[in-house]
Amino acid sequence: MPVLSTAEAAATPAKSVKSAKASKAKAAAVQTRKVKSVVLRKQAPVVRAVPTFGQVAGLHDVDDPLALRSSVAYVLDQDTNEVLFSKNPQAVLPIASITKLMTALVVVESGLSMDEKLTVTDEDKDTEKNTGSRLAFGTSLTRGEMLHLALMASENRAAHALGRHYPGGMNAFVAAMNAKAQSLGMADTHYVEPTGLSSRNQSSAKDLALLVNASSQVPLLRDLSTSRETRVALGKRQVQFRSTNGLLSNPMWDIGLQKTGFINEAGKCLVMQASMAGRKLIMVFLDSSGKASRIADAERMRKWLASLPGGGEAAVAAKL
Template identity: 70%
Template sequence: MQVRNRIAARFFHALAFVALSVSLAAPAAHGAEKKRAVAAKKPAVSATEKRPVAKSSDKQARKTAEVSRGKSARVAVTLSKGKTTTTRLAARSAKAPLRAVAFTPPPQSFGKIAGLHEVQDPLSLQSSVALVIDQDTQEVLLSKNEGAVLPIASLTKLMTGLLVSESRLDMNESITITQDDVDTEKFSRSRLSVGTTLTRGELMHLALMSSENRAAHALGRTYPGGLEAFVARMNAKARQIGMRSTHYVEPTGLSSGNQSSARDLAQLVSVAHNDALLRELTTSPGYEVEVGSRTLQFNNTNRLVKSPLWDIGLQKTGFINEAGRCLVMQAQVSGRKLIMVFLDSAGKFSRLADAERVRTWVEQRSHPAGHMLARTEHGNS
């Protein structure tokens, strides 16, 4: 009897478990059936629709592959404030490798081509041409290739200024810089843009002090008869004052066709020094001009005019590759009025260094005992 009761109890327990399992499985089956029905109603994804975004590593790999094949890719750039922007990365095509750009050295000066730098002098000057003359006695203190005819660069402007000064033209007349004044030979830069209007006096100041090319060209262009008449007058004036080896083709010095010798230039300096306006403008340390709403500061191209060691009455610098660095000056040294000419100097500051060598040399010749004492005191300090 007890055995029969235990069997009956186990039967009812099993029956209850089966009933419970069926009741739990029915909702899950219903949910799965519902999902299948919804999926069946959803349309298939078109081939033209956007695909899921790939992982960042996959995208970077594709971009790297595209760049290596010569394509371009957009890359994300994070800005300083956390924002992100995109930029296109241009790839270098394998068919167009980078090519080295050949360096073209500037052309040699005429003096160097002629071998004038090989000529020695007592002061070991860096200029291939040099001449130092006592202005009063015409005594030649130093001479080196003084007869060589070379391009003179912006030393040309000294003749330009002399003619404008002697012409007695109105220095207050307004002159406008035009396209004709733009350098198309050396393509030199200028702070005087086309359309700038200054007085003739202001242009003279800039041409002689700062060696402003457009200013000098405008002075020649507005001369009575025009530029051609001005150049003809330059050559006539050169012959008049004894510059027999000199020839001018334009008023700025940008052309290597403007040529002269140290001997001729010394004569020009002597004549120009008699003009008070040229003495003032060439030795002016700096000058300001009003250009529209701006004030432009120009400075002298010769820093020696600011030196307390020098008493310069007139000066002019010049440079183009064909001429090298050039300098002419009238200065008082040890009580003597000297005219100095340096042409075709090799370095940027060597023409000024040559002038310093000459000044020291002249002072030593004039006061040898004083210089010996100075050297002795310096050695004992």
């Protein structure tokens, strides 16, 4: 066993103390690093989904043979008026941007020039839902371009500008919308503005079938509503707008006229005129829950109709 000298023996305790202090310092540094590496994240607040009018009314509790996510569904043979599918057809609900079909119909029937330049102003700002728009204040487009963007891309400022530039202004335009609804026999329908952002724009599936039927008789509305995309000059830029309805690019569908819609109170909405199995059909889906649910419901309906004898001669009714 080695023998330590007096000097070495004296130095050993000092070294031990230094070593102990170093170890403690190192441990403290490691602990400090560990503490610093912990990130405390503030938990995001839970935002409760706003129920639709249909959910509040219990319309989703009604069962149907296709298990649709839409609380309202209606399919009508356009030529014979035969009802092929019916679920809560008389329920009166907010219709969101389906409103723009009536906006477009009133504009076209007014006979106003489609080449006249209309300018978007701060009067066209969304004060209902505070949504934005790609049409900046000061943007000038022809009435025809505004109509195209309103129908195809559901541009709210375009629809509002169309109403504001109507002879007599917005009040006269809304009055014309309601007058047209009455003339078509749409007894359950009422409009307060031309975009659909207000939940006070309301209708029923049976009424909307009348609107789709009337709108589909207008070639311009058929063309613009089924357009997949367009480019518009916004200042020095060419900006591309696309349709809100993905079914237009689906080869399984032959769609003659369409319009989508959504606000929280209305859920996802879709109306169409489509040819299927040799028949012209009008389809209405309202208050659908889920991101792609209205499209999925339309697909379920298409497959079901194709499976029927004669391509869709049976009728199914599900009533509230």
